[in-house]
Amino acid sequence: xVVGNAMNGGxxxxxxxxxxxWIYTQMFRIREFEERVKSTFTDHPGIIRGHTHLADGAEASxxxxxxxxxPGDQILxxxxxxxxxxxxxxxxxxxxxxxxxxxxxLCGGLGGxxxxxxxxxxxxxxxxxxxxxLPHAAGAAWVAQIRHRGEAIVCFFGDGASKQGAFHESLNxxxxxxxxxxxxxxxxxxxSRTRTDQEDANAAAGEPLSTKAKAYAMEGITxxxxxxxxxxxxxxxALARARAGExxxxxxxxxxxxxxxxxxxxxxxxxxxxxxxxxIAIFGNRAEYEAALxxxxxxxxxxxxxxDGTLRDVDADSIEAAARAEIDEAQRFxxxxxxxxxxxxxxxxxx
Amino acid sequence: MSHVIPYGAxxxxxxxxxxxxxxxxxxxxxxMATSPDDPFLRAxxxxxxxxxxxxxxxxxxxxxxxxxxxxxxxxxxxxAEFTLVAADQVVNEGPRFHFMSxxxxxxxxxxxxxxxxxxxxxxxxxxxxxxxxxxxxGLKVVMPSTPADAxxxxxxxxxxxxxxxxxxxxxxxxxxGEVPDxxxxxxxxxxxVKREGSDLTIVATGLTVHTALAAAxxxxxxxxxxxVIDPRTIAPFDVDTxxxxxxxxxxxxxxxxxxxxxxxxxxxxxxxxELGFDSLRAPISMVTALDxxxxxxxxxxxxxxxxxxxxxxAVEKTLGLAPVPx
Numbered sequence: 001x002v003v004g005n006a007m008n009g010g011x012x013x014x015x016x017x018x019x020x021x022w023i024y025t026q027m028f029r030i031r032e033f034e035e036r037v038k039s040t041f042t043d044h045p046g047i048i049r050g051h052t053h054l055a056d057g058a059e060a061s062x063x064x065x066x067x068x069x070x071p072g073d074q075i076l077x078x079x080x081x082x083x084x085x086x087x088x089x090x091x092x093x094x095x096x097x098x099x100x101x102x103x104x105x106l107c108g109g110l111g112g113x114x115x116x117x118x119x120x121x122x123x124x125x126x127x128x129x130x131x132x133x134l135p136h137a138a139g140a141a142w143v144a145q146i147r148h149r150g151e152a153i154v155c156f157f158g159d160g161a162s163k164q165g166a167f168h169e170s171l172n173x174x175x176x177x178x179x180x181x182x183x184x185x186x187x188x189x190x191x192s193r194t195r196t197d198q199e200d201a202n203a204a205a206g207e208p209l210s211t212k213a214k215a216y217a218m219e220g221i222t223x224x225x226x227x228x229x230x231x232x233x234x235x236x237x238a239l240a241r242a243r244a245g246e247x248x249x250x251x252x253x254x255x256x257x258x259x260x261x262x263x264x265x266x267x268x269x270x271x272x273x274x275x276x277x278x279x280i281a282i283f284g285n286r287a288e289y290e291a292a293l294x295x296x297x298x299x300x301x302x303x304x305x306x307x308d309g310t311l312r313d314v315d316a317d318s319i320e321a322a323a324r325a326e327i328d329e330a331q332r333f334x335x336x337x338x339x340x341x342x343x344x345x346x347x348x349x350x351x
Numbered sequence: 352m353s354h355v356i357p358y359g360a361x362x363x364x365x366x367x368x369x370x371x372x373x374x375x376x377x378x379x380x381x382x383m384a385t386s387p388d389d390p391f392l393r394a395x396x397x398x399x400x401x402x403x404x405x406x407x408x409x410x411x412x413x414x415x416x417x418x419x420x421x422x423x424x425x426x427x428x429x430x431a432e433f434t435l436v437a438a439d440q441v442v443n444e445g446p447r448f449h450f451m452s453x454x455x456x457x458x459x460x461x462x463x464x465x466x467x468x469x470x471x472x473x474x475x476x477x478x479x480x481x482x483x484x485x486x487x488x489g490l491k492v493v494m495p496s497t498p499a500d501a502x503x504x505x506x507x508x509x510x511x512x513x514x515x516x517x518x519x520x521x522x523x524x525x526x527x528g529e530v531p532d533x534x535x536x537x538x539x540x541x542x543x544v545k546r547e548g549s550d551l552t553i554v555a556t557g558l559t560v561h562t563a564l565a566a567a568x569x570x571x572x573x574x575x576x577x578x579v580i581d582p583r584t585i586a587p588f589d590v591d592t593x594x595x596x597x598x599x600x601x602x603x604x605x606x607x608x609x610x611x612x613x614x615x616x617x618x619x620x621x622x623x624x625e626l627g628f629d630s631l632r633a634p635i636s637m638v639t640a641l642d643x644x645x646x647x648x649x650x651x652x653x654x655x656x657x658x659x660x661x662x663x664x665a666v667e668k669t670l671g672l673a674p675v676p677x
Contacts, residue, residue: 074420108453117452124419125448125456132439135412142377142413143420146398169409176404348450349488351457351512 011233015067017310023067023228024301024311025319026087027059031298032323033086034259036331037099037113041263041273044335047100048272051265052113055083057258058186060297063087064231065154065184065253068239069122072151074144076137077126078158079114080186088121092326093333102337109340110348131157131164134183138170141181141248152180152242154235159209159252160191163199168215171250175218180242182235183250185209186225188257193278213250225253226297256292352532353499359524361498362463365505366425368534370395376509377417380427380463381405407437414460415445415514423459423509431464431480431518445514446489461508461515467558467608468521469656473647479557479609479640481518485585485618491539492586494518496560498528500583503537511539520557540587544596548578551602551666554593554619556582559606559638559657566662575670585615593619594627601632604665606657611639636665 012020034054040047055062058080066087069075077084082099086092090106098105099113106116114128124140127133137155144151161167162185174181187209189196196203202211213220219241223234231253238249260275275281279289305311356364370376370391378384379401384392391400403410407428414424428434434441445458469477484492491513495501501519508515545560546567555563560581567577578596582589597603603623607616616637623635641655667674 076416106453107451107455110453111451115451117448117455119419119452119455124416125452127444129439129443132408132412132444133416135409135440136416136419136444138409139413139416139418139424140420141416143417143422146422166408166412169404169406170412172404173406173409173413177401348452348454350491351449351454351459 012229015229015232019067020305020310021319023063023232024305024316025323026063026066027228027298027301028320029092029323029326030059030062030083030086031056032327033092033095033330034082036096036327037082038259038274040331045271047335048113048263049101050112051262052099053080053262054257054259055080057188057292057297058225058255059083060228060301061184061186061225061231061253061255064228065156065235067228067232068235069154070151070239072149073154073239074122074124074140074151075154075156076124076133076140077156078130078133078161079126079128080158081114081116081126084156085116085118085121085123088118088123090118090121090123092330096330096334097337100334100337101339102334103340104337105334108344110344131161131166133157134161134166134170137181137183138174138179141174141179142177144180145177150243152182152239154182154184156184156186158191159185159187159189159196159200161185162209162212163191171213171216171218171248174248175216178245178247180245181248182238182242183248185250185252186255187252188255190257190261190278192261193282195283208252210250210252218247219249220252221249222252222254225255226295226300228297228301256295258292258296353529354532355527355529356498357524358495358498358501358520358526358528361502361530362505362519364530365502366509367391367394369506369509370399373423374399375422377422377424378427379403379424380410381429383427407433408440411437411440411462412444414462415440415448415458418445418458418460419448419456425461425463425509428462428464430468430476431466432476432478434462434464434480434516441484441516442487442490446487449513450489457512458514459512461505461517463517463519465519465521469645469652470522471647471649471652474644477645479607480613481585482609482613482615482617484516485588485615487586489513490586491515491584492518493539493584494520494557495583496520496523496557496581498526499530499535500537500543502530503535504583506534506536507539510536518557522558537583539584540589542580542582542589542592544578544592545581546577546579548576548600550576550600551604551670552578552580552593552596552600553604553606553662553666554580554582554616555606556585556615557608559608562657562659562662563606565659566666569659569663570666573675575666575672577666582615588618590622590626593623594630597623597627598630601630602669603631603635604638604662604669605635606638606662608640608657610642611637612642614639633669633671636669638662638665
């Protein structure tokens with residue numbers, strides 16, 4: 001069952017205008033950041049190496065989840081990890097410098113786009129290997145359970161991860177031990193260039209992927225990840241269950257990523273860039289992609305806040321202008337930052 | 352003062368003492384602590400001591416996550432081969448995180464892996480896989496040969512702020528030896544000279560340390576003085592102690608239960624060839640397992656493994672001694 005707008009009104013009232021505007025602000029900041037990462041490939045070719053994965057399209061889901069966290073909660077992410085720290089308050093200058101491989105990047109250029117860490121703000125890290133951070137989240141949740149401070153862990157991953165053994169092993173133990181963890185599957189309907197119904201038995205049978213929770217005697221729910229208020233409400237309930245010792249929840253958050261899985265994978269010498277989304281590039285389904293653009297959660301949420309009187313158009317414009325200025329500065333900082341000392345590669349091998 | 356206990360008990364003693372000392376130490380794994388009478392469960396309770404499902408990826412991954420969240424998990428893996436089921440977690444997760452985060456997180460885990468169980472366990476549960484993990488940046492690898500080292504290296508492993516793969520030799524579990532009373536920590540990266548000698552150096556690990564010591568005793572009766580060095584930890588690896596010994600003896604034999612090209616022996620030979628070549632007065636000899644899967648049947652199992660006779664033959668060749676008829 002997809003939870004839609006039915007539960008929406010009450011939650012929006014409970015959140016209050018200030019939090020709703022905060023949510024929109026973070027959504028827009030993430031969008032602006034990701035678009036800047038993407039345009040770097042054309043504006044400053046060669047600066048970004050390797051592979052980046054963007055969160056555009058998933059902003060509502062990301063911010064709805066982060067908004068539901070309490071102090072002391074911690075999160076772990078997949079390699080599609082830029083959005084979460086932005087909402088947690090990590091300095092976008094340091095993030096962009098990390099993605100540009102610079103010395104004063106968040107991790108000194110040692111981690112890059114797929115490996116962002118900010119433990120003081122609750123981002124414990126993640127994994128560049130699909131699904132391998134799901135057990136890390138269970139381990140961190142075990143510690144939260146032992147500490148008895150009512151803290152919980154949220155673990156973000158894509159639908160592809162649910163085909164990995166690490167997913168099934170982790171959900172089994174998390175439910176068996178009633179660990180305070182919420183597993184958030186951002187289902188964007190594509191595992192790289194494979195459509196979900198080509199690789200997932202539930203999807204092929206027309207079932208939501210949250211059905212998998214049933215196998216582990218845990219709560220499973222599917223929500224519209226394009227609506228941050230619905231996501232927030234769902235996460236608030238799931239986190240309350242986790243904190244109360246009632247065990248984990250699998251939240252399937254339906255999103256549409258608006259960029260391709262990642263930038264082109266190519267050996268040196270080939271200019272990197274973002275190809276078309278797989279709906280177009282692989283499946284020739286431009287109509288699907290254009291429908292997704294029309295449903296873009298960022299303008300959709302702005303429109304809603306303006307319509308219901310929470311946000312004036314002029315204030316929304318100021319929020320967006322401020323975000324653009326912030327990301328301009330982040331990019332300038334990253335471009336102007338020095339390269340790391342080559343021998344920093346030997347400084348952090350061992351703790 | 353010391354006490355005599357078996358190798359296996361020495362490991363348990365270290366874990367128990369560290370759990371008493373530090374409430375952040377966790378101990379968990381398959382098929383343990385299932386009875387309410389389990390001594391660890393009774394001493395430390397079900398929050399810190401837990402049985403897991405047969406899910407190696409989750410077990411090692413949870414150790415990594417618990418460590419990132421500030422605890423010091425010890426995960427019992429029984430058989431080293433089970434690390435292969437979860438190889439990504441052993442090699443490509445925990446050991447990377449301190450580096451990739453520029454030190455923002457650390458991963459103090461201990462993975463306890465039994466190995467070398469060459470007593471009829473056949474092809475898939477008898478391996479000596481440690482060499483595979485020797486070159487993983489960020490991962491420490493230890494392989495004690497005596498009860499004292501077993502305890503001391505476990506103490507250090509639990510206190511270390513990095514992932515440690517602790518290789519426990521299954522054939523040594525009941526071997527008794529003296530263990531110092533009270534707190535006992537053996538530093539990583541410090542080889543131990545198990546027997547001093549002047550004519551030839553043997554470097555050996557794990558069970559083969561005892562094979563080398565037996566050969567050294569036999570050779571002593573023939574007037575040959577053999578030094579036996581046990582690296583104890585293979586990451587970090589103490590090359591200096593080996594080079595210093597070879598500088599005095601001029602002769603080197605390396606013994607290893609692993610197959611030749613996946614052995615610690617191969618690394619020892621490479622280091623000495625590059626850094627200690629001038630000290631050598633004869634070619635180095637390697638005594639390793641032959642390149643085969645370990646067989647179930649004993650005569651075939653014995654055939655491929657290093658033993659005292661093979662070590663004696665290698666020493667005779669290296670020193671140019673006439674073989675002594677058996």
